[in-house]
Amino acid sequence: MKMEIPALTAAAFLLLAAPAVHADEPVKSASADLDGDGKPEAISVQWAQGDAQFVLKVGGATLRGKTNDAEVRGVTVIDVDGGDKWKEVAVDMGLTDDDHRSIVYGFDGKALKELGSTHALTEVRGNGIVLSDTWMGFWNLREKYALDRKAWKLNRVPQELYFVGTEATVKQSFPILRSTKDKAVVANLAEGSKIQVLAATPEDPKTQDSWYLVKSSTxxxxxxxxxNLHDKTEGLPWAG
Structure with missing residues (x-):
């Protein structure tokens, strides 16, 4: 007997199974139909070493943007939402993860509009969402940005916790606490035991540090x- 899959279930499966789409390598110039009128626009970015600004040109529109002392690598054409007629262009800056930034612009046929800024264009699936990864020493912090086409904005979606998902071995015992505000000790991690680092809080702008949720071997x-993770464990993929 042939079993039919409900349309909603099938659509959900296809969405989950859709392959990740990563942005192309940035270029100094390109051509693409950004405003959906069927005619491609000439796209270019101009920047010289040491300049505090770059010049982005799309068709007859020109925009000046700040570099924040980062090197401008070029532009990338992306399609944040495949369900609308527009495509977007991103100015890519920075040579390291520390100074990397992508500023995303839309073009309405007359003027360029800044939609928002992300650390990186890690995944752009065409579903109105941009996923952006930032290296945090031994794990990738993943941010989500959602496109509001009516407002022409790419908005960050806040998270209370970020998934970490790494494993380490305790080389020197240390305590794990009940909460980030309650310092009561839940357990003292045993030397030589395996732990899982499950999640992290957003970085405190004052201390530039995070709290980590840890699961003990018990x-x-x-x-x-x-x-504690840096000094008293081993096996985490620390890298600069």
């Missing part, structure tokens, strides 16, 4: 700081 959950 299945207990508690919080710790970056320094």
């Amino acid at each position: 299945g207990l959950l508690g919080w710790t700081r970056t320094q």
